[in-house]
Amino acid sequence: MYVAVKGGERAINNAHRLLAEQRRGDKKVAEIQTDQIEQQLSLSVTRVMAEGSLYDRDLAALAIKQGRGDLIEAIFLMRAYRTTLPRFAFSKPIKTAEMDVSRRISATFKDLPGGQILGPTFDYTHRLLDFTLMANGEELLDAPSGDQPVDEHMPRVLDDILNDEGLIQDEPVPGDDTAPVADLTREPIKFPAGRDLRLQNLSRGDEGFVLALGYSTQRGYANSHAFVGEIRYGTVSVEIEPEELGFAIDIGDIELTECETVNKFKGSKTKLPQFTRGYGLVFGQNERKAISMALVDRAMRADEMGEQIMGPAQDSEFVMEHSDNVQSTGFVEHIKLPHYVDFQGELELVRRMRTEVEERLAKLEAESAQSQPEAAE
Amino acid sequence: MTAHTARTDGPGQDQNPTHQNKTAPVDQATAARQRWMSVLARTPRASLEARWAASYGDQKWSMLREPQIGMVMVRGRAGGAGQRFNLGEMTVTRCAVTLSDGTVGHSYVKGRDRLQAQYAALFDAIMLRDGSASDFIDDLAAAQAEAKRDHARKVAATKVDFFTLVRGEDE
Numbered sequence: 386m387y388v389a390v391k392g393g394e395r396a397i398n399n400a401h402r403l404l405a406e407q408r409r410g411d412k413k414v415a416e417i418q419t420d421q422i423e424q425q426l427s428l429s430v431t432r433v434m435a436e437g438s439l440y441d442r443d444l445a446a447l448a449i450k451q452g453r454g455d456l457i458e459a460i461f462l463m464r465a466y467r468t469t470l471p472r473f474a475f476s477k478p479i480k481t482a483e484m485d486v487s488r489r490i491s492a493t494f495k496d497l498p499g500g501q502i503l504g505p506t507f508d509y510t511h512r513l514l515d516f517t518l519m520a521n522g523e524e525l526l527d528a529p530s531g532d533q534p535v536d537e538h539m540p541r542v543l544d545d546i547l548n549d550e551g552l553i554q555d556e557p558v559p560g561d562d563t564a565p566v567a568d569l570t571r572e573p574i575k576f577p578a579g580r581d582l583r584l585q586n587l588s589r590g591d592e593g594f595v596l597a598l599g600y601s602t603q604r605g606y607a608n609s610h611a612f613v614g615e616i617r618y619g620t621v622s623v624e625i626e627p628e629e630l631g632f633a634i635d636i637g638d639i640e641l642t643e644c645e646t647v648n649k650f651k652g653s654k655t656k657l658p659q660f661t662r663g664y665g666l667v668f669g670q671n672e673r674k675a676i677s678m679a680l681v682d683r684a685m686r687a688d689e690m691g692e693q694i695m696g697p698a699q700d701s702e703f704v705m706e707h708s709d710n711v712q713s714t715g716f717v718e719h720i721k722l723p724h725y726v727d728f729q730g731e732l733e734l735v736r737r738m739r740t741e742v743e744e745r746l747a748k749l750e751a752e753s754a755q756s757q758p759e760a761a762e
Numbered sequence: 763m764t765a766h767t768a769r770t771d772g773p774g775q776d777q778n779p780t781h782q783n784k785t786a787p788v789d790q791a792t793a794a795r796q797r798w799m800s801v802l803a804r805t806p807r808a809s810l811e812a813r814w815a816a817s818y819g820d821q822k823w824s825m826l827r828e829p830q831i832g833m834v835m836v837r838g839r840a841g842g843a844g845q846r847f848n849l850g851e852m853t854v855t856r857c858a859v860t861l862s863d864g865t866v867g868h869s870y871v872k873g874r875d876r877l878q879a880q881y882a883a884l885f886d887a888i889m890l891r892d893g894s895a896s897d898f899i900d901d902l903a904a905a906q907a908e909a910k911r912d913h914a915r916k917v918a919a920t921k922v923d924f925f926t927l928v929r930g931e932d933e
Contacts, residue, residue: 440836440852441873471832473854473870481842485910487917495924503920531921534914544843556844566837566846580840581847588849622800623852625834627870632792635800636834636854637872645841666838668850682840 408453422446431640431669432456436710437463438570438589440639440668457591461711474625475566477633481643481666482541486619488670489535491542493612493647498546499539504618505670542615543645543662553647553660576702583685583701587678588667590708598684598698599677606696607684611646611663618642618670642667644675648683651690661690798889798899802882803871805902810881813898823884826866827858829876855879865891 409416423430423446433445437460445463452458488504491497503509540546547553567582574582587595602609620638627634644665652658663683665675684698697703707713788796802810833851840847856870857879867887869879888895 435850438850439833440850443874444853467833467851470853471830472851473832473834473856475835475848476837478837478839478846479849481838485914487913488920501922501924502917503922504917505920528916529919530912530915531918532915533918534911535918535921541842543841556839556841558839558844562846566848568835568848570848580845584838584840584847585849623834623836623872625854625870627856627868629858630868632788632796634796634870635803636870637803639836639852639872643842662841664841666849 408451417450419443419446419450422449428670429454429456429459431671432592432674433459433463435668435671435674436460436589436591437467439463439467457710457714461714464711474627477624477626479621479623479639479641481617481621481641482544483538484617484619484621484641484643485537485638486535486539486617488619489539489615489617491613491615493614494542494546497540497542499536502535506672539617541645543647547614547647547660551657551659553662554651556662556664574705577688578701578705580682580686583705584664584666584678584682586705586708587665587681590678590704591710591713592671592674592677594708594710594713595677595681596673598704599680601696602680602684602698607687607698608692608695609648609661609663609680609683611648611680611683613676613679614645614647614662616642616644616672616675618672640669642669642671642675644672644679646676646679646683661686795886795889797903798896799869799882799886801899801903801906802869802885804906805878805882807875807878807881809902810878810885813895814881814884817895817898818884818888821884821888822862823887824860825857825880826860827856829855829857829879831855831874831876834870857883859883859887861887861891863891 420443423442426446426449427442429449430442430445433448433456434440434442436456437445437448439445441463444466445459448459448462448466449456451462486502486504488506489499489502491501495501543553544556548555567579567585569582569585574586578586601607603611618641620640622635622638624633624635626632642665646663646665648661648663650658650660661683663679663681663686665678665680665682667674667678681698681704684696685701685704687694687699692699694700832854834854835851836849837846838849839845852872853874854870854872855874855876855878856868857876858866858868859880860866865887867883867885867890869882869886871879871882885895885899889899
């Protein structure tokens with residue numbers, strides 16, 4: 386039951402002013418600018434864009450500043466903002482094969498065409514705190530350049546190398562490639578969910594949740610041992626075909642991280658064994674999320690592969706209904722909001738039940754007091 | 763297709779389009795337009811604004827469609843080449859302008875900069891009308907290619923050169 390209650394207005398206004406003051410922090414410290422966040426906290430920006438499901442670096446930086454660095458709060462702000470905008474078009478499917486890579490590695494082939502390109506990575510760092518960053522002593526940095534740029538079109542490990550021998554299953558393209566694509570922003574999720582819906586859900590899903598599920602598949606809560614066939618991070622151009630033009634135009638570049646896993650093979654007495662695949666694709670630079678997504682995508686293909694469901698990561702309904710952190714935080718946190726009337730009802734019920742039990746106990750006691758003297762005789 | 767795309771007297775028609783649309787073959791004029799629209803979409807507002815003021819400040823034009831901020835749903839394919847899926851949205855600004863002779867220019871650019879979209883549409887119209895901004899477009903394209911190449915060289919410096927350590931006692 387909901388009952389309107391008034392009286393909190395002044396307290397709420399003051400609470401928000403206190404919040405603003407605390408967000409700003411000590412006024413002797415320079416105020417952080419959104420362009421500084423956009424440039425120097427770029428992996429936070431990346432996460433907010435991916436899970437906010439809206440690629441806009443400036444807006445993500447603003448959301449992070451407004452949310453005091455609480456990324457889920459920032460993601461919530463992005464989600465709210467996107468509902469105010471019209472959707473002009475769907476892009477043509479982006480071509481990750483044509484990505485301008487900043488990083489590209491394979492854990493399955495050491496010597497592969499195009500090479501192992503490390504790019505800007507935390508891998509192989511010692512994870513020791515660098516106190517020069519705190520002392521503002523960092524010198525202007527300039528990374529060294531190679532003589533030649535990296536190859537423009539890196540071959541793909543799964544499609545161009547493994548599949549050359551037919552060792553990995555094809556990515557099936559449905560017969561009708563113009564068929565509608567599921568969109569969870571317009572239609573409620575229904576089960577069983579197709580792979581299109583599952584991939585959309587995972588790409589905007591909470592990084593921690595998808596990471597934990599991915600980890601669970603490695604610890605035995607799914608039957609799909611994975612190798613990282615390839616990870617690539619870089620920029621791709623986005624093309625749309627506006628009706629008024631009638632031809633495709635390129636509207637700019639976005640950064641993406643893509644991960645393709647090579648998983649446990651499948652075959653039978655009559656069918657040649659083949660490796661299977663998992664796919665991860667996220668906005669920005671986020672390898673942890675892309676790998677986790679690929680692990681969970683593969684685990685959720687259990688039905689299609691005829692595998693026994695033995696862990697939560699294989700259960701699409703469980704995964705998809707709990708992956709969204711805005712939805713989760715909304716329901717988890719709503720229980721802190723006033724439930725005075727609900728609780729009043731519960732309170733009265735418990736009091737009434739207690740009275741009933743007390744009365745019954747008193748009656749029993751009286752009865753036994755009456756019968757005891759007889760028993761003593 | 764608009765009337766403008768059917769023109770064949772546009773400039774730059776013999777240049778190689780950088781982003782050829784593979785699903786439907788396009789004529790040379792359209793390919794040239796795709797190229798300059800792609801270059802303009804990647805050019806910050808300040809460069810467009812400065813060049814417009816310097817070379818076309820006295821042009822008469824009107825707004826056909828005010829700059830409007832919206833979104834494009836970006837699509838990917840499972841495994842890079844399989845079933846399509848909706849990855850997430852990106853902000854996009856579009857605009858359409860009309861020059862005094864009736865030439866209509868369009869723009870769709872990433873982000874939320876209304877003025878960038880307006881100038882991109884204006885330069886699209888100029889290119890359709892007489893191609894007089896083709897040097898400007900070429901310079902922008904060259905600068906963009908240079909920046910991309912510089913980055914690609916820095917990335918190339920992170921390529922692993924594997925070598926094998928010789929072990930054992932040969933001598």
